[in-house]
Amino acid sequence: MLVLSCGTCATNAPDGSECMPCASCGDVLNVTYDRGLTLPRDARVVFRSRLTSHALHERSGVWRFRELLPPVNDSQIVTLQEGNAPELPAERSAAWSGLEGLSVKNLGCNPTGSYKDAGMTVAVTRARVAGAKVLACASTGNTSASLAVYAARAGLPAVVLLPAGHVPTSKLAQALDAGAIALGIDGDFDVAMQAARELALRGAVYLVNSLNPFRREGQKTVAFELLESRGWRVPDWVIVPGGNLGHCVALAQGFAQAQALGLAERVPRIAVVQAAGAAPFVRAWQQNEPLVPVHATTFATAIKIGNPVSWRPALRALHATGGTAIAIEDDRIAEARAVLARDGLACEPASAATLAGALALRERGTIDEAADVVALLTGSSLKDVASIERYHGDPSKTLANPLRRVAGDMASLERAIAEALR
Numbered sequence: 001m002l003v004l005s006c007g008t009c010a011t012n013a014p015d016g017s018e019c020m021p022c023a024s025c026g027d028v029l030n031v032t033y034d035r036g037l038t039l040p041r042d043a044r045v046v047f048r049s050r051l052t053s054h055a056l057h058e059r060s061g062v063w064r065f066r067e068l069l070p071p072v073n074d075s076q077i078v079t080l081q082e083g084n085a086p087e088l089p090a091e092r093s094a095a096w097s098g099l100e101g102l103s104v105k106n107l108g109c110n111p112t113g114s115y116k117d118a119g120m121t122v123a124v125t126r127a128r129v130a131g132a133k134v135l136a137c138a139s140t141g142n143t144s145a146s147l148a149v150y151a152a153r154a155g156l157p158a159v160v161l162l163p164a165g166h167v168p169t170s171k172l173a174q175a176l177d178a179g180a181i182a183l184g185i186d187g188d189f190d191v192a193m194q195a196a197r198e199l200a201l202r203g204a205v206y207l208v209n210s211l212n213p214f215r216r217e218g219q220k221t222v223a224f225e226l227l228e229s230r231g232w233r234v235p236d237w238v239i240v241p242g243g244n245l246g247h248c249v250a251l252a253q254g255f256a257q258a259q260a261l262g263l264a265e266r267v268p269r270i271a272v273v274q275a276a277g278a279a280p281f282v283r284a285w286q287q288n289e290p291l292v293p294v295h296a297t298t299f300a301t302a303i304k305i306g307n308p309v310s311w312r313p314a315l316r317a318l319h320a321t322g323g324t325a326i327a328i329e330d331d332r333i334a335e336a337r338a339v340l341a342r343d344g345l346a347c348e349p350a351s352a353a354t355l356a357g358a359l360a361l362r363e364r365g366t367i368d369e370a371a372d373v374v375a376l377l378t379g380s381s382l383k384d385v386a387s388i389e390r391y392h393g394d395p396s397k398t399l400a401n402p403l404r405r406v407a408g409d410m411a412s413l414e415r416a417i418a419e420a421l422r
């Protein structure tokens, strides 16, 4: 049996209240399993062997860990075979950040191009089981793209609330294309989030933002997938960008469960990276005080959030893992993004905050040069091509690589190539 309970005041919430925060204290709810989680026999072998299954949902990087998730019938699972994102070495990025080695887990390889899919498959499956009629989210772009696509697969209507004019074109296009009802509202993400919460409170919609603990149940499988793919060798550090802070909380929860179930020896330390213009959580962490919302400004739109919902469990996650939080200026994030791209690992700006964070934590001596570090690249570079074009069109940028206009005759072409190779 599943129980929804509050991580701060331990109050249990009635069945079906997953779209709302705790009624007593306002913190987000967690899914807990009253009989605990039971692994299959030879769990490591079973998890791995499902990768070669003929059943779509078994190969999913989320559902191959289904013993760790809310139980559902196979036929109810809404999946696009998400997850199983590759972890790859990033040599130039390692050198840039002062590490001997660095690997990146490229979650942009998910079906809609972001980490959001790992949680969305579980939330939309749950919504369908619960008989939800209309699904909804507030979004800086990626949650709306993911919800739109998974709702389309489930045959359910989706409403997405977006800060009008502040969502990259490709993310909006994904939501429109999948048939979501896209509502662009005046105001930033935090205003959209508040409106979405009120809609959910009125019972008008089933909310799938990460305040919904079923989203985080799916997201936590990234921790299991990460460990499984490296033979359950635990890295020293996992670096993740922080916006609404659902990802870092879910990851910490996944690592803790892997340790409790005897699959991993320890947990990695988690570093949360925010953009300097949207860093209320870093402040709360450094001062060890309740979060004070800010008006968020950053070009990394996926983490442009001034009033993150999951700050309380995120603080607990950093304390529990011996982690840290750090804020990075946009210029540094842009350069880190370009460095990753030169490693063949392009991502959207928010994701590159992780590499910029690695450099800053090396400079402070928090992370050792020889540490085993994994940076999570949360979204694909194709999510925000406008910011990439802007970077390469600006000659003041270190790695600017502009389009070269040239006549089509052989002499001009050969001259242009020779010049470029010099």
Ligand SMILES: *Cc1c(COP(=O)(O)O)cnc(C)c1O
Pocket: 114, 115, 116, 142, 143, 210, 241, 242, 243, 244, 245, 246, 247, 248, 302, 303, 348, 350, 351, 378, 379, 380
């Ligand atoms: C959603 C998102 C984040 C932030 O995740 P939170 O759970 O909101 O902290 C970071 N990067 C990308 C690409 C995202 O889509």
Ligand SMILES: [Zn+2]
Pocket: 006, 007, 008, 009, 010, 011, 022, 023, 024, 025, 026, 027
């Ligand atoms: Zn509570």
